[in-house]
Amino acid sequence: MSIVFSEISKEFHLYNDQISYIIQILGNGELGNLYYGKRIHHKDDFSYLLEGGLRSLAVYTKENDYFMSPQYTRMEYPDMGRGDFREPAYEIQQANGSNTSSFIYRNHRIFAGKKPLEGLPSLYVESDCEATTLEILMQDQLTGMEMTLSYTVYEKYPVIARSVRFKNKGTKPVVLNRALSASIDLPDADFEMLQLSGAWSRERHIKCRKLQQGIQGIGSRRGISSAEHNPFLLLKREQTDETHGEVYAFSFIYSGNHIEQVEVDTNDMARVSVGIHPDTFSWMLRLDEEFQTPEAVLVYTDQGMNEMSHVFHELYRTRLARGVWRDKERPVIINNWEATGAQFTEDQVLQIAQAGKELGMELFVLDDGWFGKRDDDKTGLGDWYVTNFEKLPEGIEGLAKKVEALGMKFGLWFEPEMVNKDSDLYRAHPDWLLCAPGRTPSPSRNQYVLDFSRTEVVDAVFDMMDQILSKAPISYIKWDMNRYLTECYSTDKSPQDQGKVYHQYILGVYSLYERLIQKYPEILFESCSSGGARFDPGMLYYAPQAWTSDDTDAYERVRIQYGTSLVYPVSSMGAHVSVVPNQQVGRVTPLETRGNVAMFGAFGYEMDLQCLTDEEKDIVRRQVAFFKEHRRLLQFGRFYRLQNPFTENDAAWMTVSEDQNEAVVGFYRKMGVPNGPWIRLYLQGLKENAKYIVNDQTDQSYFGSELMHAGMVVHREDLCGDGGDFCSAVYYLKKQA
Ligand code: DGJ
Numbered sequence: 001m002s003i004v005f006s007e008i009s010k011e012f013h014l015y016n017d018q019i020s021y022i023i024q025i026l027g028n029g030e031l032g033n034l035y036y037g038k039r040i041h042h043k044d045d046f047s048y049l050l051e052g053g054l055r056s057l058a059v060y061t062k063e064n065d066y067f068m069s070p071q072y073t074r075m076e077y078p079d080m081g082r083g084d085f086r087e088p089a090y091e092i093q094q095a096n097g098s099n100t101s102s103f104i105y106r107n108h109r110i111f112a113g114k115k116p117l118e119g120l121p122s123l124y125v126e127s128d129c130e131a132t133t134l135e136i137l138m139q140d141q142l143t144g145m146e147m148t149l150s151y152t153v154y155e156k157y158p159v160i161a162r163s164v165r166f167k168n169k170g171t172k173p174v175v176l177n178r179a180l181s182a183s184i185d186l187p188d189a190d191f192e193m194l195q196l197s198g199a200w201s202r203e204r205h206i207k208c209r210k211l212q213q214g215i216q217g218i219g220s221r222r223g224i225s226s227a228e229h230n231p232f233l234l235l236k237r238e239q240t241d242e243t244h245g246e247v248y249a250f251s252f253i254y255s256g257n258h259i260e261q262v263e264v265d266t267n268d269m270a271r272v273s274v275g276i277h278p279d280t281f282s283w284m285l286r287l288d289e290e291f292q293t294p295e296a297v298l299v300y301t302d303q304g305m306n307e308m309s310h311v312f313h314e315l316y317r318t319r320l321a322r323g324v325w326r327d328k329e330r331p332v333i334i335n336n337w338e339a340t341g342a343q344f345t346e347d348q349v350l351q352i353a354q355a356g357k358e359l360g361m362e363l364f365v366l367d368d369g370w371f372g373k374r375d376d377d378k379t380g381l382g383d384w385y386v387t388n389f390e391k392l393p394e395g396i397e398g399l400a401k402k403v404e405a406l407g408m409k410f411g412l413w414f415e416p417e418m419v420n421k422d423s424d425l426y427r428a429h430p431d432w433l434l435c436a437p438g439r440t441p442s443p444s445r446n447q448y449v450l451d452f453s454r455t456e457v458v459d460a461v462f463d464m465m466d467q468i469l470s471k472a473p474i475s476y477i478k479w480d481m482n483r484y485l486t487e488c489y490s491t492d493k494s495p496q497d498q499g500k501v502y503h504q505y506i507l508g509v510y511s512l513y514e515r516l517i518q519k520y521p522e523i524l525f526e527s528c529s530s531g532g533a534r535f536d537p538g539m540l541y542y543a544p545q546a547w548t549s550d551d552t553d554a555y556e557r558v559r560i561q562y563g564t565s566l567v568y569p570v571s572s573m574g575a576h577v578s579v580v581p582n583q584q585v586g587r588v589t590p591l592e593t594r595g596n597v598a599m600f601g602a603f604g605y606e607m608d609l610q611c612l613t614d615e616e617k618d619i620v621r622r623q624v625a626f627f628k629e630h631r632r633l634l635q636f637g638r639f640y641r642l643q644n645p646f647t648e649n650d651a652a653w654m655t656v657s658e659d660q661n662e663a664v665v666g667f668y669r670k671m672g673v674p675n676g677p678w679i680r681l682y683l684q685g686l687k688e689n690a691k692y693i694v695n696d697q698t699d700q701s702y703f704g705s706e707l708m709h710a711g712m713v714v715h716r717e718d719l720c721g722d723g724g725d726f727c728s729a730v731y732y733l734k735k736q737a
Contacts, residue, residue, distance in 0.1 A: 002042075003110045003134045003153060009045040012108070012134060014151055018158035019300050021151070022046050023076050023136075026068060028061050029104030031076035031136065031149070033185055037246075038302050050074075059083025074185035074269065077138075077149055077164065079103065087215065087263045087273050089183035090164070093282075094143055095172040103138035103147055110134050114152045114161070119507050121253050121541030122295045123152070123161050123319050130155055130319075144170030154319075157311050163295045168285040175499075176283040180259075180275030181252065182296035189213075189270040191235035191248075193262055194305075196563050201551040201584050203227045203532040204563035206646050211235070211270060217261020219277050223449070223485025223502060224255055227533035231258040232567050234308065235270070242306040242641055243684070247299070249308050250274050251567055253320070254294040255538035256506035257281070280488070282499030294538070305566065306640055306684070313569040313639060320537060321544040321572070323517060325524045329631045330545060330571065331362035331409060331476070332624055333604030338552070338578050340608070342369025342376060346392050350402055355609035357406050359617060360624035363476055364403050365411035365604075370396065372423055378446045381418045382425030384464035400472040411476030411524075412468070416461045416512060418447045418482065425460075432457050434501070436487040444483035452508030453490045453501050462515055469520055477516075479543065481529040506538075513542035526574055526602070535564065545572050545602040552578035552606060554589040554597045555726055558668045559645045561600060562653065570655065571635040575601025577623070579611075591616055592720035593728040595623035596666055599634055600653065603627050630664055630732060633657050637664070640684040649673065656685035660704075661735040663692075667714055672724040680711030683733075691736040701736050 004013045010025035011034065022034040024047060034049040050073070058069035061082070070084035080088035081100035093099045113128030125131045133152045139145065146169050152161040162182040168174055189211045195218050196204040209216070218229035225231050231252035237245050250272055252258050257277035264270050274296040283291050297315070301307045318326070334356030336349050353364035372380030372387055386395040394401075400410040419426050419433065426433075426448075434449045435441040441448050450457050468474070490501045517525065525543035527534060531550030539546055546568075549560045557575065564573055575598040580588040598604070605620070612620065627634065637655030645651035645668070654665040667681060686692065686704030693701050694712070702712070714729060721727035 003132045004042060005108065005110065006044045009047050011046055012136075013042055013046075014134060014153045014160065015039055015042065016153055016155055016158070019153075019160070021153070021160055022049070024050060025105045026050070026073075028068065030061070030102075031105065031138070033074045033076045036184060036186070037300055071265075072267065074187065075183070077147075077183055078271075086265055086271050087183070087261065088178060089180045089273065089275075090147070090176065091178040091278070092143070092145060093175040093177055095174065099177070101140050101145070102142070103140050103145070106137040106139045108134060108136045117163060117292055117295060119510060120292065120294050121320070121510065121538045122163070123253070123297065123315065125319065139169070143174065144168075145174060154315075157315055158300050159311060159315060160298045161295050162298065164293045166285060166291045168287055168289050171287070173284055173286045176285060176291055178278035178281070179283065179291060179293050180273050181293040182250070182272075182274045182298065184272050184298070186235070186248070186270045186272070189264040189268045190237065191270065192238060194234045194236060195260075196230040196232055196566060198227060200227050200530055200533065201549060202556065203535065203549050203560055204230050205559060206563045206566070210238070211262060211264050213264045213266055213268070215261055215263045217259060217273075219259035219261070220257050221277055221280050223257060223488060223505065224481065224529060224534045225258060225536035225538070226484070227531065230567070231260060231536050233260045233262070234305070235262065235272070236305065241304055243304040245304050246302045247305055247308045248272070249299040249312070251297045251299070251312065251537055252294065253297060253537040253541070254506070255509065255534055255536050257502050276503060280502045283503070284496045284499070297537070309566055309641070310638060312567045316537060316540055316567070317569040317571060317636070321540050323544065324521055325544050327636075329635060330524065330602045332360065332627060333363050333365055333411070333476075333576065333602075334361045334609065335365040335367055335576060335604060335606045337367035338583055338606040340369075342374055344369060344391065346399055349399070350406075351610055352608060353403050353408050354406055356605065357408050359609060359620050360628065361408070361605065363409040363411050365413065365476060365478060366399065367413040367478065368415070368480070370412070379420050379422040381415055381420040381447050382423040382450070384414060384416075384461070384468060396468055397472040400474060404473050409475035410473060411478065412474050413478045413480060414465060415480040415482060416465065417450055417452055417509060419450050420447050431491050434485060434488050434490065434505070436489045437491070439487060442486045444486075447483055449483065449485050451490050451505070452512070453504035454492055454508070458508045458512050462512055465516065466519070469516075469523070474523060476524045476526065478526045478528055478547065479513075481534055483530075510538070510542065517542060528574070532560070532564070535568065537567075540568070540572060545574050547574040548601065551584045552576055552594075553582035553585045553587050554594045554668075554728075555587065555670060556585060557597045558651045561597065562641060562645055562651060565639055565641060565653070570600055570637075570639050571602060573601040574604070576604040576606040577620075578605075579607045587726075589726040590721045590728070591619050593668065593726050595619070596728040596730045597668065599623065599627045599730070600655065600666055602635070626730075630662075633662050634664055638685055642681055642684065645670070650679070652681050654683060654685070660685065660687045660690070663733040665712070665731040665733065666728065667730075668728045669719065669723070669726065672727065679714035681714055682709070682711045683707040686733070687735070692733045693736055694731055694733055696732070696734070707733075
């Protein structure tokens, strides 16, 4: 891995064994992109890759020089107002009203390792030899503004992490109206664009379309990353599938408003833009002030989408997630939400915990409803202490100790960013809401958003949480967030600084997370937002797992977890078994299938276990035991998608241990097929010439090559529900000694 600068050609070549990324300082001092893709041999001069020349209607950067027209050049971090005409990467409004900028190269530095981004989540290294970073300092001579473009290339991964820092070194304040984290111009547009989109209860469905001339993209203006569009997109060739072909992927380490889009110009070049959504952002930079963008992660592979996912999984699991839980097997959870809602008694929840213990579960989570006057969703948010001692006679401390006495760990639900009007907090601080002056704040789920851009608000919430955490033995926190942001105005800021509030809100969320994880490093955090509305890489930096969706129906979950697996590791996906008919879709699926889906995740149950029949209890006991036996493999193995539920009736996936000696395969059928075809699963990731035993049946063994190329035969008898609707099977493979 290296970053080489050629003094002669003024080119930076960032490369490792898998990728090359080449930037050139152009004749006028601006930066152009010469190449991004599969590794090419290094040489000192790639300048032939910069095409230019005279074209009608084109605008040029110098008089009598008809080579470089921004519109026809692959720009590295494009500006606006000077003849590019495509989507700019930044926009700086000067005091005189002009928004034309012209940044030129000043200097650069290359160093081993990677720096953290202050106050923001970002990738990290454990040793400086894992990555090399290039920082290029650019300056606008007229305004004095500086920008530092930062690129980190990892040794082991086909990854480039990009971000930008702006600094006002001029003499007057300016306003940043747009500050994207990455922009890249690709020389052709012969791609399909794939995104993870959906809504509450059907998050991260895979959507794919062919690129067309014009702008296509996704984003969020909802204040958080959202259930609607995950901060991710990829470009792939039409022939690319899970195992072959080129993929350019873009993931954004951020939990607030974001934009990911592709503009294809009428000469069929594709510009990808990734960053904070400019529609809800403007940042006044006073003299000497800085603005740091969040980080965009670029992954390139020519080995298909599964390989891309392997890169994201390993990178995000080991160089984005942090803390003691990063590499630790996650406990089997029993959560009371779907069983009781917010109305419960201590006896009731203790009985659920006790039943969980008997079935092998390890951690009981008390969900919504334990604090303030909370019996429904109209009251109590903001009052993070127990006031209803009829519900919890000895408070959280008492309940937590009783749960621990059962031999279970105890976890607790919070929704730190929210407030109900019927709460002590709102009565004491009505101005702590995000609210536009003179207007009534818009309700959602009867709740309002606290102004986390204000330090005193974050401090107050921290103090309440700290009071609880310092007294009770709490091993896990589910941090929920159940509405989008509206009237995003902060009463303690000047009119000029209101454009900062969306971003400062998220910085406030990050700062509260950071304080809590620093003070309570042993607590396992699970982020949540009405299910999976804030399942993003930013959150993973603080909470190594996230509640994937409120939709716990087995069939829907196969699709949600399959889509989520494009970017996010199995260990990050909270996945629980719940009752049927399912509370979200009313569907009835076999208990075995619900377990077979959820065990490819941070596994748990979400039901009143006492209501199970003895036969069902046996099934659950076996599921928990199987999961615990193979937990490391299921949560941290290499995950392969085998069959796609978005295009087929059957879905399948598998996970393989690092040494390739073990694997677990999951097969899921949507509708039963009358007199259907035989079923073969073409496995992946095994050793070609090792022999494997399936489900401990020692009378037969199969070479990895057989299982991968001839296929593993799925017998109808293997399927729970005898091959009917929503049937499934899980197979455990072990290499023969
Ligand atoms: C939404 C979450 O996704 C659910 O799991 C549950 O915690 C509820 N909120 C509680 O209000």
